Amino acid sequence: MAEPLIQKLAPQDRPAAATPGGGPFIQIENVSLYYGATKALKEISLSLDQKVVTAFIGPSGCGKSTLLRCLNRMNDLIDNVRIEGSLKVGGYDIYASDVDVIELRKRVGMVFQKSNPFPKSIYENVAYGLRLHGVKNKSDLDDAVEKSLKQSALWDEVKDRLHSSALGLSGGQQQRLCIARAIAIRPDIILMDEPASALDPIATARIEELILNLKKDFTIVIVTHNMQQAARISDQTAFFYIGELVEFGPTAKIFTNPAQKRTEDYVTGRFG
């Protein structure tokens, strides 16, 4: 019997989860999702390894964000959603009845398109999750805040104003703060839903560099509409179209020699 997915250790000490006996870290098998009578995802099967960046691409309404939100059960918050199939993280079915969804979301963090810092100080934004999880010791919090801000490449810009409001930061900085907040509790997976689409090219480049540096420690799944962004930052790419997974493979192959014509047409901008 393997250990439970969610271990009750302090987040800083928790070892990175792994799939017992190896195998893919995230395993999506035959997943279909219905919004009422509408089938938004059609029998999706996909396996993702640990510590790689996977890009989900496809035109609006193709189901990429829906699938992303399945990975931390954000779709549970929507009425009339029904999911079939199996989604496993680290070998565990995350839709099993005994899974604590709050704990799951600690393990599977999320960053959204629009940065959404809390109306609190920079420090408190990053420390927020840790405090929720019962970390009280100030030096532990200080260390974790510093580490997270450094890892999200924000430390040098904010170290002298940690106690100023996070809302005073630029859009790009706010997004990096949200990433710092997500990684502070040391999740295994970070989901990113178009994290740079509201940012200018320089802020976007910083987010992309950050993602490439974070994959040393985290498994990252990113939804993006920017083809070149997917090509720049991801190791593997999945192309979705009207709820179907059309093609999944190494990013280099998807962008230079896709197997499906629909993939080629989409990545070269012929439709979508």
Next chain:
Amino acid sequence: MDNHFEAGIDNLRQKLLVMASHAEKAVNESVQSLMQRDHDLALRVRTDDDVIDKFEVEIDELAILLLTKAPLASNLRLVTVAMKISQNLERIGDEATKIAKRARDLSQEPPVKIQLELPRMAGLALAMVKDALDAFVHRDSAAARAIIPRDKEVDALNKQMHQQLAQHMMENPDTIARCLHWIVAAKSLERIADHAKNIAEEVVYLCEAQDIRHALKN
């Protein structure tokens, strides 16, 4: 913060320089095997050519990957120029192989008694290759432009050698087969200088975004 794209560009540049050093070595050794009638060295040059061919493939693969990441302006030029330079280096390697083949055959025959300017021609062609690559490394457009007219000197030497060997063949018909080897070797050196000139033209494009190929013809 590290820049991953720049790291990819650096990798491309490094690979190109390593490839260039292999190509230079191949030319040096092929000429050496020819002048010193070194049969073993000639054979070695031919097997080493595989290494250069592999670099050409690797550089193209890397360049295509980098192109998917939407490089712009000077980086875009660098990636496309790198592909062209690697193609020229591969051809230089092929010419070195041709010289080595002639060296191999000539080493089995008695020497032809004729004073040729081949070492000087080889020196000029090699210096052009080296200078073109230096201009690439330093992104020195002026230096690259200065290489281009030097090709004429190599062409003239080739022509001169060609006439000299034709004359020798007429006077000594028993040396025709051997003289033909020398003509082919000289032609290969002339082609190497052409490739060096091509590289120099690519460097000008890299630095100035100006295509100067075929400019004099028009």
